[in-house]
Amino acid sequence: MKFKNIKKKAKIVRSPSNSRSITDKSTHLFFSFPKISHTALIKIYRGTLKTFLVCIFIVAAVIVYIDLQKNIQAKQNIDSQRNALGKDLNFWENFIAEHQDYRDAYIQASILEYQLGDTSKARTYIEKSLALDPNSSEALKVEQLLK
16 A cells, blocks of 8 residues: 555634624713813803812912911910010019119019010110129029120
């Protein structure tokens, strides 16, 4: 027997056919935007922009109002502190008028004047205190503070 050159047929493997056609109805989403003309769209944008700007203005006004309230409260606190310092200073000035040789009264008056921001009067009071007692450690500390 002779061997013939026989070609074997290759088996063709085919994938299953799952193709289907897509209809127009299946491509639409369940929700679609309606078609709007350009002029109507511009009107909608303008209205939205106006609303947005009004909201920003209201938020800015509220922020400014809150900041103003905080500043007013801070001013009231400072004014009340100044009034308390003024009353204390008035007490020590009256005490000095009655007892001119009491060095601690001059020191206290000097400290209060410094806290109120009047450094020239504070220096005057501390100089009078040092004139009464040049070795006073408290008066020397306040003098260093004033320099």
